[in-house]
Amino acid sequence: MARYLLTRAWQSAVTLLLSTIVVFVGVRALPGDPALALAGEDRSPEALAAIRQHYGLDQPLPVQFAQYVERMAQGDFGVSIRTGTPVSSMLTTALPVTVELSVLAILIAAALGVGAGVLAAVRRGRPAEWLANGLALIGLSVPHFWLGLLAILYLSVATGLFPASGFVPILEDPVDNLHHIVLPAVILGTGLAAIIMRQTRSAMLDSLSSDYVRTAKAKGLRPRAVITRHALRNSLIVVVTVVGLQLGGLISGAVVTEQIFGLPGFGKMTIDAVFQRDYPVIQAVVLLTAAAYIVINLLVDLLYSVIDPRIRVTGEPA
Amino acid sequence: MTVLTVPMAETGTVSVTRRARVLRRLRRNPLAVVSFVVLLLAGVIALLSPWLAPYSVDQTDFARTFAPPGTAGHLLGTDDLGRDVLSRIMLGARASLQVGLLAVATSLVIGVPLGLAAGYFRAWDAVISRFTDLLLAFPFLIMAVGLAAIRGASLGNAAVAIGIAQIPGVIRVVRSDTLRLKSLDFVAAAVVDGASDLWVLARHILPNATSVILVQATVAIPAAILGEAVLSFLGLGIQPPAPSLGTMLATAQQFAARAPWAAVLPGVVIMGLALAFNVFGDALRDALDPKGDRR
Numbered sequence: 001m002a003r004y005l006l007t008r009a010w011q012s013a014v015t016l017l018l019s020t021i022v023v024f025v026g027v028r029a030l031p032g033d034p035a036l037a038l039a040g041e042d043r044s045p046e047a048l049a050a051i052r053q054h055y056g057l058d059q060p061l062p063v064q065f066a067q068y069v070e071r072m073a074q075g076d077f078g079v080s081i082r083t084g085t086p087v088s089s090m091l092t093t094a095l096p097v098t099v100e101l102s103v104l105a106i107l108i109a110a111a112l113g114v115g116a117g118v119l120a121a122v123r124r125g126r127p128a129e130w131l132a133n134g135l136a137l138i139g140l141s142v143p144h145f146w147l148g149l150l151a152i153l154y155l156s157v158a159t160g161l162f163p164a165s166g167f168v169p170i171l172e173d174p175v176d177n178l179h180h181i182v183l184p185a186v187i188l189g190t191g192l193a194a195i196i197m198r199q200t201r202s203a204m205l206d207s208l209s210s211d212y213v214r215t216a217k218a219k220g221l222r223p224r225a226v227i228t229r230h231a232l233r234n235s236l237i238v239v240v241t242v243v244g245l246q247l248g249g250l251i252s253g254a255v256v257t258e259q260i261f262g263l264p265g266f267g268k269m270t271i272d273a274v275f276q277r278d279y280p281v282i283q284a285v286v287l288l289t290a291a292a293y294i295v296i297n298l299l300v301d302l303l304y305s306v307i308d309p310r311i312r313v314t315g316e317p318a
Numbered sequence: 319m320t321v322l323t324v325p326m327a328e329t330g331t332v333s334v335t336r337r338a339r340v341l342r343r344l345r346r347n348p349l350a351v352v353s354f355v356v357l358l359l360a361g362v363i364a365l366l367s368p369w370l371a372p373y374s375v376d377q378t379d380f381a382r383t384f385a386p387p388g389t390a391g392h393l394l395g396t397d398d399l400g401r402d403v404l405s406r407i408m409l410g411a412r413a414s415l416q417v418g419l420l421a422v423a424t425s426l427v428i429g430v431p432l433g434l435a436a437g438y439f440r441a442w443d444a445v446i447s448r449f450t451d452l453l454l455a456f457p458f459l460i461m462a463v464g465l466a467a468i469r470g471a472s473l474g475n476a477a478v479a480i481g482i483a484q485i486p487g488v489i490r491v492v493r494s495d496t497l498r499l500k501s502l503d504f505v506a507a508a509v510v511d512g513a514s515d516l517w518v519l520a521r522h523i524l525p526n527a528t529s530v531i532l533v534q535a536t537v538a539i540p541a542a543i544l545g546e547a548v549l550s551f552l553g554l555g556i557q558p559p560a561p562s563l564g565t566m567l568a569t570a571q572q573f574a575a576r577a578p579w580a581a582v583l584p585g586v587v588i589m590g591l592a593l594a595f596n597v598f599g600d601a602l603r604d605a606l607d608p609k610g611d612r613r
Binding site for chain 2 (some may be wrong): 023026153
């Protein structure tokens with residue numbers, strides 16, 4: 001177990017280092033002089049020289065990289081060209097919105113996906129299965145930003161049930177906060193739900209035809225108890241697996257959803273930064289996403305070994 | 319010698335009957351037939367759209383902006399500049415398919431050799447796994463954001479960003495199939511026979527891995543189509559005035575109160591394309607499943 005943890009942590013560290021190098025190189029591949037980009041309005045030679053010195057742009061590349069890593073580790077992502085505020089303080093206001101949206105979306109997806117997946121497996125070959133399968137296929141195929149668009153058009157603008165855009169911090173007014181975020185979370189969650197449903201169904205079909213379920217049935221356990229106590233146990237693994245594998249999709253989805261619903265999160269910040277060529281913000285966003293992805297996946301893998309003891313032995317998800 | 323030729327002849331017949339069985343299963347599955355016909359039709363329309371489209375995609379008509387669907391001369395209406403929506407949807411679907419194919423081609427060209435190498439050569443596995451982890455750490459939208467910042471937003475860059483993001487999936491399925499095939503007797507026989515690694519990979523493993531690659535491609539194309547729509551919607555993909563279903567939706571969002579239908583049609587087309595690919599991909603996977611009609 002300890003060996004497995006060490007290997008995984010080491011692998012994550014290597015990936016994190018590589019992704020930092022990729023971003024570092026990428027920033028240097030940007031068109032134009034980075035000092036010019038960082039300078040914004042004030043482009044006097046003195047200002048440029050000061051920036052070059054502050055960011056070590058006059059140093060050799062390995063030294064620059066070391067300084068770069070040091071600054072990033074301290075949370076110094078530079079100053080937004082557009083607003084002049086430090087990128088780190090922009091992140092502290094934007095991140096909670098995205099985290100809340102994503103967590104809510106995962107919860108909705110898990111509830112919908114596991115429910116429909118179990119139903120489809122248990123009602124094998126009946127209308128309920130066809131309905132669940134069909135909905136899952138549509139969930140995989142529908143562009144979610146379009147669903148969001150339609151939801152705003154027909155649920156928010158037409159009926160006024162939900163606010164069309166905007167956000168209220170959860171600490172300010174929890175009820176109003178939920179009112180603003182529930183529709184985006186449902187939209188973001190449906191795609192994930194479709195994937196969880198298909199995996200749950202497949203895992204349930206496997207376990208329902210397995211020997212231990214047959215034994216449980218044979219000893220006279222009620223069908224409901226067989227399903228919940230024996231067959232369903234694996235679906236927790238399924239949800240964790242899907243969330244781990246789909247994390248990239250979830251992050252991408254959150255960016256789009258925020259853009260449509262005008263939520264002032266990480267995603268909206270990203271898109272705004274691209275159009276304003278706000279390179280310090282873009283750099284911070286790309287680097288932080290990679291770091292978050294790596295860390296969360298490490299946690300997911302560790303969570304596996306807690307949920308499923310078999311993984312500790314083989315070192316690979318069963 | 320006879321002992322040698324007999325099994326070879328048998329493998330030949332087995333592969334022929336296997337292909338026939340897969341085709342028969344596909345033909346008997348109504349969903350497979352319907353989705354295949356839809357895809358064929360979409361492909362033909364996309365190929366011929368420059369000639370089929372009733373109007374030029376850039377032809378504006380400021381006297382007739384926001385004409386609703388059913389207007390004489392404009393079956394699906396016109397947009398904010400009076401351009402014909404049907405023509406733009408046809409050309410937009412063509413762009414969607416282009417990006418889908420280009421992205422998947424990118425991911426296969428890079429992913430298949432890496433997957434083969436990772437599965438076949440133990441020493442390469444760890445290095446390629448780190449590479450896969452690295453790619454996964456940059457979700458496709460973040461990759462597209464980075465590419466757009468460095469190289470500008472375009473159809474090609476959108477396809478590359480989506481294609482790169484799909485490489486890990488290709489590596490994973492090809493690697494695991496290579497591991498499986500490598501342990502089979504006919505590969506061991508070829509190795510004993512003195513075949514080089516490259517020969518074994520090209521002649522024995524790759525041909526047998528085509529079915530998993532095919533299934534992977536049929537699920538990757540709809541994902542790429544959805545990805546293109548998202549990127550173009552955000553302004554990171556195909557640039558106006560070039561027609562794209564994603565940019566059509568972005569424009570429709572601005573004018574949703576005046577022309578709600580404009581926000582519906584392009585989305586339906588994107589969903590239809592993706593759904594047809596996904597349904598066909600499911601059917602193909604079931605048909606290729608040697609365990610038969612279990613699911």
